[in-house]
Amino acid sequence: MADDAAAKTTRPSTVVPRPLRRAVLAARTRWQACRPHGTPGAPLPPAGPDPDAGRPTGQPGPAAATALWRVRTTVREEPGSLARVCAALAAGQVDILALQTHPLGDRTVDEFLLRTPASLAPDELRRMLTAAGGSATWAERADAHDLVDTPTRVLGLAARTAVDSAELPLALRRLLGRCTIRSVPGDTPQAGTLEGTSLRLPDPAGGEIVVERHHVPFTPTEYARAQALVELDARLGRRAPRDRDALLLPAGQPVTIRRAGEEDLEAALAMHCRCSQRTLGSRYHGPVKDADGYLRHLLSPRFGRTLAVESAAGELVALGHLLWDGDETEAALLVEDAWQRRGIGSELLRRLTGMAREAGSESVYAVTQASNTGMVATMRGLGLPLDYQVEEGTLVVTATLTPAAVAPH
Structure with a gap:
């Protein structure tokens, strides 16, 4: 949603005070602390119940378990160091599905995609690598998406970035794994910097x-890949x-849905003028007089994607924003009063949710007023599992993006 004064210089958000909004979201985000991951040198989390527990000695377990x-582990840069690690993994009946090496002078970070027996405890995997000369070992659970080889994955990210400016933050996140990405306005530096767990890159859009x-430091190789994506974005402008999609509303009015950007600022401001104080207040949760000031920020492709709905007369009558909020995703809607209750909000939210799923988001949340029953009904219309958090009249509704498709419209 729209920014408050403190956050407006960094990313789009609501005008709900940041500590309050974070308090409302806290219960929903606690699960992140329990996700399987590790820090250098720390024991790895358990992988779950051991399927072999209680099985008589010598009785084989399921072949598919x-x-x-x-996994990442750091070894000394010397002949045979990688061979020792690979031999230790083989001895533990661990398959190496993919391997990348990140040279660091006298050390090398080896990054593996491994298929292990389900009975192999993660702390045993760490001890196995440590005994083979590895240090600062880190691991997290992988899934089928990680089976794509690195060159193919990077080429795919470059292709998506070439089509759409809004893809750059998402491409960087997919390239670098679990991370937080922020666009910071201001002077654009001449070159980027790599400082341990932080990368700073010149933004072609400014800042x-x-x-x-x-949870794990960046390597020079990762920095070079990220810098190459940014340079591609800068060259393409x-x-x-x-694409423009024609849509016939249930009442028979034809409208067009398309992507919007900063070039739509004037049309969006004109729509604001046709909206009531109540509609603007429900959307921006702050002084209505400040609503116009949020639009340029919200329309920037660096902070997400925006869908616009145009009438047959060419007037912009609705906006739907999908905003990248760190490692979370927010959806926000504004529909002009004369066009409300015609199915536009539901259609926009359905499309925004689909875009979020395509971008790899695990959930989408909307911040609204507890009295805004229309927005709650629109979220419920998605047919997805919902979580509700209420704090001092502010309601955060979070939809979990399950593998199943969103509800048909």
């Missing part, structure tokens, strides 16, 4: 892009898909 892990990943 395996687990996928992404800089800050990438943080506290601003761009967005030009």
Whole structure:
């Protein structure tokens, strides 16, 4: 949603005070602390119940009982160091599905995608690598998406970035794994910097892009890949898909849905003028007089994607924003009064949710007023599992993006 004064210089959000909004979201985000991950040198989390527990000695377990892990370990840069690690993994009946090496002078970070027996405890995997000369070992559970080889994955990210300016933050997140990405306005630096768990890259749109990943440091190889994506974006300039979808509303009015950007600022301001104080207040949760000031920020492709709805007369009558909020995703809607209750909000939210799923988001949340029953009904219309958090009249509704498709419209 729209920014408050403190957050407006960094990312789009609501005008709900940041500590309050974070308090409302806290219960929903606690699960992140329990996700399987590790820090250098720390024991790895348990992988779950051991399927072999209680089985008589010598009785084989299920042949298909395996687990996928992404693992990093640091070894000395000397002949035979990688061979010792690979031999230790082979001795533990661990398959190496993919391997990348990140040279660091006298050390090398080896990154593996492993298929292990489900009975292999993660702390045993760490001890196995430590005994083979590895240190600062880190691991997290992987899934089938990680099976794509790195060159193919990077080429795919480059292709998506070439089509759409809004893809750059998402491409960086997919390239670098679990991380937080922020676009920071201001002067654009001449070159980027790598400082342990933080990358700072010149933003072709102005300012800089800050990438943080506290659970494992970035390597020079990762920095070079990220810098190459940013340079590609800079060379191609601003761009967005030009698709226009015709839609006939239930009442019979034809409208057009398309991507919107900063070039739509004037039309969006005109729509604000046609909206009531109540509608603007429900959307921006702050002084209505400040609503116009949020639009340029919200329309920027660096902070997400925006869908616009145009009438047959060419007037912009609704906006739907999908905003990248760190490692979370927010959806926000504004429909002009004369066009409300015609199915536009539901259609926009359905499309925004689909875009979020395509971008790899695990959930989408909307911040609204507890009295805004229309927005709650629109979220319920998605047919997805919902979580509700209420704090001092502010309601955060979070939809979990299950593998199943969103509800048909």
